[in-house]
Amino acid sequence: MxxxxxxxxxxxxxxxxxxxxxxxxxxxxxxxxxxxxENEVKLVQTGCFGLCAVxxxxxxxxxxxxxxxxxxxxxxxxxxxxLLKGRIVTDLLYHDSVQEDKAVKSLDQVEFxxxxxxxxxxxxxxxxxxxxxxxxxxxxxxxxxxxxTEMTPEETIAVIKxxxxxxxxxxGFPTGLKWEFxxxxxxxxxxxxxxxxxxxxxxxxxxSVLEGDPHSVLEAMAIAGYAVGADQGYIYVRAxxxxxxxxxxxxxxxxxELGLLGKNIFGTxxxxxxxxxxxxxxxxxxxxxxxxxxxxxxxxxxxxxxPFPAVKGVFGKPTLLxxxxxxxxxxxxxxxxxxxxxxxxxxxxxxxxxFALGGKINNTGLVEVPMGTTLxxxxxEIGGGIPNxxxxxxxxxxxxxxxxxxxxxxxxxxxxxxxxxxxxxMGSGGLIVMDEDNCMVDIARFFLDFTxxxxxxxxxxxxxxxxxxxxxxxxxTKGQGQEGDIEKLEQLGMSIKSSALCGLGQTAPNPVLSTIxxxxxxxxxxxxxxxxxxGVCQALLQIMIQADxxxxxxxxxxxxxxxxxxxxxxxxxxxxxxxxxxxxACLEKCPFKAIVKG
Amino acid sequence: xxxxxxxxxxxxxxELKRIIDEYKEKEGPLMPVMHKAQELFGYxxxxxxxxxxxxxxxxVSDIYGVATFYSQFTLKPKGKYSIGVCLGTxxxxxxxxxxxxxxxxxLGIKPGDTTDDLKFSLEATRCLGACGLAPVxxxxxxxxxxxxxxxxxxxxxxxxxx
Numbered sequence: 095m096x097x098x099x100x101x102x103x104x105x106x107x108x109x110x111x112x113x114x115x116x117x118x119x120x121x122x123x124x125x126x127x128x129x130x131x132e133n134e135v136k137l138v139q140t141g142c143f144g145l146c147a148v149x150x151x152x153x154x155x156x157x158x159x160x161x162x163x164x165x166x167x168x169x170x171x172x173x174x175x176x177l178l179k180g181r182i183v184t185d186l187l188y189h190d191s192v193q194e195d196k197a198v199k200s201l202d203q204v205e206f207x208x209x210x211x212x213x214x215x216x217x218x219x220x221x222x223x224x225x226x227x228x229x230x231x232x233x234x235x236x237x238x239x240x241x242x243t244e245m246t247p248e249e250t251i252a253v254i255k256x257x258x259x260x261x262x263x264x265x266g267f268p269t270g271l272k273w274e275f276x277x278x279x280x281x282x283x284x285x286x287x288x289x290x291x292x293x294x295x296x297x298x299x300x301x302s303v304l305e306g307d308p309h310s311v312l313e314a315m316a317i318a319g320y321a322v323g324a325d326q327g328y329i330y331v332r333a334x335x336x337x338x339x340x341x342x343x344x345x346x347x348x349x350x351e352l353g354l355l356g357k358n359i360f361g362t363x364x365x366x367x368x369x370x371x372x373x374x375x376x377x378x379x380x381x382x383x384x385x386x387x388x389x390x391x392x393x394x395x396x397x398x399x400x401p402f403p404a405v406k407g408v409f410g411k412p413t414l415l416x417x418x419x420x421x422x423x424x425x426x427x428x429x430x431x432x433x434x435x436x437x438x439x440x441x442x443x444x445x446x447x448x449f450a451l452g453g454k455i456n457n458t459g460l461v462e463v464p465m466g467t468t469l470x471x472x473x474x475e476i477g478g479g480i481p482n483x484x485x486x487x488x489x490x491x492x493x494x495x496x497x498x499x500x501x502x503x504x505x506x507x508x509x510x511x512x513x514x515x516x517x518x519x520m521g522s523g524g525l526i527v528m529d530e531d532n533c534m535v536d537i538a539r540f541f542l543d544f545t546x547x548x549x550x551x552x553x554x555x556x557x558x559x560x561x562x563x564x565x566x567x568x569x570x571t572k573g574q575g576q577e578g579d580i581e582k583l584e585q586l587g588m589s590i591k592s593s594a595l596c597g598l599g600q601t602a603p604n605p606v607l608s609t610i611x612x613x614x615x616x617x618x619x620x621x622x623x624x625x626x627x628x629g630v631c632q633a634l635l636q637i638m639i640q641a642d643x644x645x646x647x648x649x650x651x652x653x654x655x656x657x658x659x660x661x662x663x664x665x666x667x668x669x670x671x672x673x674x675x676x677x678x679a680c681l682e683k684c685p686f687k688a689i690v691k692g
Numbered sequence: 693x694x695x696x697x698x699x700x701x702x703x704x705x706x707e708l709k710r711i712i713d714e715y716k717e718k719e720g721p722l723m724p725v726m727h728k729a730q731e732l733f734g735y736x737x738x739x740x741x742x743x744x745x746x747x748x749x750x751x752v753s754d755i756y757g758v759a760t761f762y763s764q765f766t767l768k769p770k771g772k773y774s775i776g777v778c779l780g781t782x783x784x785x786x787x788x789x790x791x792x793x794x795x796x797x798x799l800g801i802k803p804g805d806t807t808d809d810l811k812f813s814l815e816a817t818r819c820l821g822a823c824g825l826a827p828v829x830x831x832x833x834x835x836x837x838x839x840x841x842x843x844x845x846x847x848x849x850x851x852x853x854x
Contacts, residue, residue: 109824112835146824295780298821333727333764334820336833369718372727374762377818391722392754393761409719452782452823459824490781526781540784550761 098136100177101155105219106139107305108298108337109146109459114165115139118150121169126177135177138228141306143219145206146459148188153219158201162188206457209476211438213446214262214299214422215462218306223341226348229309235354237425238313241320242360250321251277254424256432258444263289263380263417264492264521265597266443266510272414275404276322279412284324286315286366287408287415289385290331290338293377294493295544297524299448300418302460304331304338307422308345312368314421316355317428319366322414327368330385333375342370377494377548381596382415384550395550396596417522419448439465443509451477453526454484463508470504473527484529488612492521494541494548495601497608498534517608519601533630534613535620539567541605545598556599559590563606572633575621580610632676635691641666643688650680650689704732705743712747722750722758726765735766771806771813773851775799777829780819788827792816794841795829798848811852 104110104119119139126132143151148162152172159182161172168186175181184192190206191199201207212218221228229235241250255270276284288311292300304311315327331339346368349355357365371389378384379394386408388394407413423445427435439445443465449472452458456478463472469489473479480486488498497518499506506512510520528537542564551557563586566579587603594600610617619625626634639650639659644666651659651667658674661667669680681689711728715721725748729740736759745752759765777783777792796802799812806813822828825837836847 108820108822108835112822112825112828112837146822149824292821293818295784295819296782296823297819298823301821334818371720371723373764374723374727375764375818376762388723389720391720391750391758393757395761450823452826453785458782458826493781524781526785528785532785537785540781 096133098134100135101138102135102177103138103140103153103155103219105141105143105149105151106223106337107142107146107218107302108335109142110149110151111337113149115150117166118152118164118169121166122173125169125173129173129178131173131177138222139224140220141218141223142215142302142460144210144215144302144460144462145188145457147457151188153201154182157182157198159198160188160191160201160204161186205478206459206461206476209467209471210462211446211464212462213426213438214303214310214419214448215306215460216426217310218302218460221307223306223308224344226309226345226352226354229307233425233429234309235313237428238316238320238354239360241317241428242362242364247277247321247323250317250428253428253432254321257427257435258432258439259420259423259427259435260443260510261417262419262423262447262522264495264519266520269416269420272404272416273318273321275402276324276412276414279405281412283326283409283411284322285408285411285413286319286322286324286327287386287389287413288315288327288329288421289380289382289415289417290329290335291373291380291385292332292335292418292522293380293548294495294522294524296450296452296490296526297493297522298450299460299523301335301338303418303422303448304335305341308338308342309349310425311342311418311421312345312349312355314424315368316359316366317424318414318416318421320364322412324414325365325367327366328371328389328408329368330371330373330379330389333372339370339372346370376550377544378550378596378598381598383596385415386413393550395552396598398595419523440507440509442511447508447520447523449523449525451525451527453490454480454529454532455527456481465509466507468505468507469499472508472525473504477527480527480529484531486527487530487532488528488534490518490526490528490537490605491524492519492601492604493524494544495519495597495604496521497604498528498537498612499608500612517604517611519604531628531630533571533626533628534609534616535567535571535626536628536630538606538609539564539571542567542602545602549598549602553593553595553599555590555594556596556602559586559594560599560602562586563590563603567606570617570620571626571631573620573624573631575617575624577621579621580614580617583607584610629691635676636671637669637674637676637678637681637689637691639667639669640688640690643686645686645688647685649683649685653679653683655679701733707732708740708743709747712744716748721748722755726755726758730765735769737767769806769810771810773811773831774813774815775829775831776815776817776820777803778818778820778822778827779816780823780826782819782823783827786826788829788839790841791827791829791839791844794844795848798844812848 152161152164251273259269260266376394379388381396384394384396403413446462448462546560546564549556587607646664658670741755803816828837
């Protein structure tokens with residue numbers, strides 16, 4: 095085995111890849127060869143480190159130096175200074191990892207990581223996801239070995255049940271119970287499926303696990319296969335995730351080569367193999383019965399339950415279906431025992447949850463925190479707060495099925511039950527922060543527009559009901575709202591919730607209902623005063639020239655596409671509101687900031 | 693009509709046959725075959741749907757049903773460069789609508805359409821999962837992040853001259 099004195103870890107997750115980490119990788123390769131360091135320093139392309147906002151991210155061990163925003167042209171300096179002479183290039187480090195006295199903080203002391211606890215993401219950003227040996231070196235496939243050689247299927251299920259693990263896809267059903275139902279179901283053939291159809295806008299947790307640690311999902315699925323008595327697994331993954339698909343394909347091949355998938359695994363009678371199935375851009379396929387229809391090659395339309403998948407699933411056989419993040423927890427629970435997992439989290443929600451931080455927040459990226467962490471800790475301590483000194487307005491969790499949480503609930507400890515209580519839901523883990531510039535009516539309209547588009551059309555409450563709600567919201571944002579619209583939305587929302595066929599329809603009204611609950615005054619301002627307080631809804635805006643600031647330079651008249659601005663040179667101009675299309679071109683152009691919207 | 697296309701695309705249909713043979717014996721082969729067929733032809737014309745129907749012994753109406761249900765399958769040819777602007781939540785709150793509007797202006801086509809010279813297709817897509825870089829767009833497999841409307845012309849010009 096070769097030994098290296100330094101390891102250079104370069105993030106190859108989607109975020110950093112898009113910011114140019116591939117160029118950084120090849121620059122390192124060239125520079126190391128130039129300095130004849132290729133036998134002393136090892137380059138590793140890893141999965142996501144989490145801090146996508148400052149990508150591409152490079153970490154150099156053994157020092158744990160955390161370089162951020164690295165470009166190819168920075169690489170020669172890192173190689174010649176740090177790797178050759180042992181001097182960390184402090185000005186290229188992530189700003190929070192350098193203390194005031196210029197000393198370098200260790201990675202786990204950086205504010206972004208300090209409060210995190212990584213279980214599902216344990217290997218992301220640590221190992222090369224395209225090498226099974228690296229996963230094995232971090233206890234990979236040890237849990238599968240333990241289960242197959244030391245435990246019965248019943249004991250395996252008992253451990254998962256005792257751990258208190260709940261489904262990480264959003265609904266939070268106890269995982270052990272699901273395993274037990276599937277194990278007890280009668281059938282000559284059973285399946286284990288993985289839901290990797292991560293469709294909630296703003297959610298990329300599962301993507302990062304698949305890109306950064308694909309083997310953890312394969313191992314967990316094999317464990318599940320043993321526990322419920324299945325010999326075939328399917329991973330249903332979004333086609334929009336090309337890197338995840340590629341790494342999963344490599345991982346399955348490598349596991350087969352080493353006999354960790356296939357026939358007689360670990361020399362036992364247990365046989366299990368996994369096949370990838372690609373989605374094709376239908377959000378509803380994240381719903382379990384729709385997902386299974388899609389695996390069968392049909393239109394992804396949900397069907398009523400019961401029968402539940404545990405009894406009648408893919409191809410009519412008993413099927414276990416769990417989400418990516420749920421699976422990623424399994425090997426650790428088997429290795430460390432249920433008591434260890436029980437000790438993390440709150441009374442009814444055990445373990446950790448991965449969140450994708452997005453929107454108006456400084457540290458956009460991926461975080462994993464113990465259940466019970468408050469929103470305030472996530473947004474202000476880990477997330478670094480709101481950019482540009484703006485005021486926090488709401489956090490949206492649960493995507494199109496969830497709701498908006500206002501500032502007054504920032505100190506709620508996050509778990510499945512507390513989020514449901516305040517009108518949102520855990521969802522798969524997208525957490526979008528909104529500031530004072532975001533209009534809550536517009537956000538509700540945005541989500542409904544999404545569900546109307548993604549509704550499969552099978553059941554009328556969803557197909558017709560959400561469409562009617564969208565029409566009302568459209569009207570409100572266009573300044574044609576009427577008295578009684580809010581009540582109509584509430585009434586429609588409640589009846590859709592109680593009558594739609596599947597989870598998509600049953601939760602579709604949530605974004606509207608929660609914004610009405612907490613931001614009713616904004617709705618009223620749109621309807622009664624025909625004003626959008628956040629200045630987002632175009633039709634309710636007026637663009638005006640402040641006469642005292644206008645110098646009459648005439649720039650605005652030139653850029654106005656409809657000729658709505660007039661005035662004498664060197665005297666204040668005016669906008670003809672009947673002609674103005676509110677494009678805002680004049681506003682951007684004015685050198686004296688004399689033009690405002692409101 | 694169908695004969696002439698078969699003549700022109702003989703090689704492609706031979707490849708399609710090979711793909712179908714590979715998946716035929718597996719359970720639920722339709723979606724993987726359609727994915728591969730679309731990769732091969734760029735879209736799913738009627739002839740291709742009929743060919744798959746025949747080979748897998750599935751009614752062509754079912755195949756049409758699947759093709760129209762999923763947004764990634766397309767019955768029309770796409771442009772050489774397929775532009776997808778992310779309208780996921782994180783991108784939306786950071787102004788991706790303005791990016792899409794700018795592209796509509798620059799290319800002169802609506803979302804869902806292709807330019808007459810078959811060079812560009814424009815789509816408003818679902819979350820691409822690159823929320824850390826919002827707002828983002830994708831041109832084929834290339835991701836462009838932290839966009840402002842004034843970036844658009846330069847990027848499109850780069851592809852125009854390719």
